[in-house]
């Protein structure tokens with residue numbers, strides 16, 4: 001008896017739910033059906049907005065997009081230009097029978113310091129191109145940090161030079177050829193010792209940079 005009463009109650013409940021749902025659906029249909037249709041002036045407004053978008057906003061957007069592409073390509077051209085300058089330094093080292101590595105320090109799109117490997121000339125194992133270039137930049141600026149400067153070097157910096165660049169707080173490091181044997185990544189592995197804000201770009205004029213080093217060691221054999 002109790003069970004039958006219970007099943008009746010639950011059937012009633014489900015019936016109520018169904019009715020409530022049905023009513024709610026009906027209400028919604030009535031509500032949406034009662035909404036006013038877009039007036040002709042609203043349609044005209046939408047057309048004007050489309051017109052403004054296509055004739056005024058879209059061309060500016062495309063211009064902005066082309067400026068961004070232009071700046072990106074300029075960055076690549078700049079990198080290649082400054083790496084060419086670093087290669088000129090490396091060539092000087094080559095001609096002086098030093099391991100041919102060259103570097104330049106760039107600030108505000110200008111070269112403020114240069115250096116090439118002078119280990120043999122100075123009898124100094126630390127006289128790497130990067131060390132000489134950043135030391136020259138420190139002296140020029142009268143500052144122990146280079147937070148607005150970029151260093152371009154033909155070969156991946158060694159652990160010592162990576163340390164010097166780390167302490168010098170340089171903004172960006174750009175290098176050409178990878179040094180599998182003596183490069184800092186051989187010791188530290190990716191991503192290296194640098195904080196995330198220091199930008200690292202590798203492989204700029206890589207073939208030219210590697211060719212110079214390979215030619216030097218081939219001639220030595």
Ligand SMILES: [Zn+2]
Nearest residue numbers: 128157158161
């Ligand atoms: Zn070094």
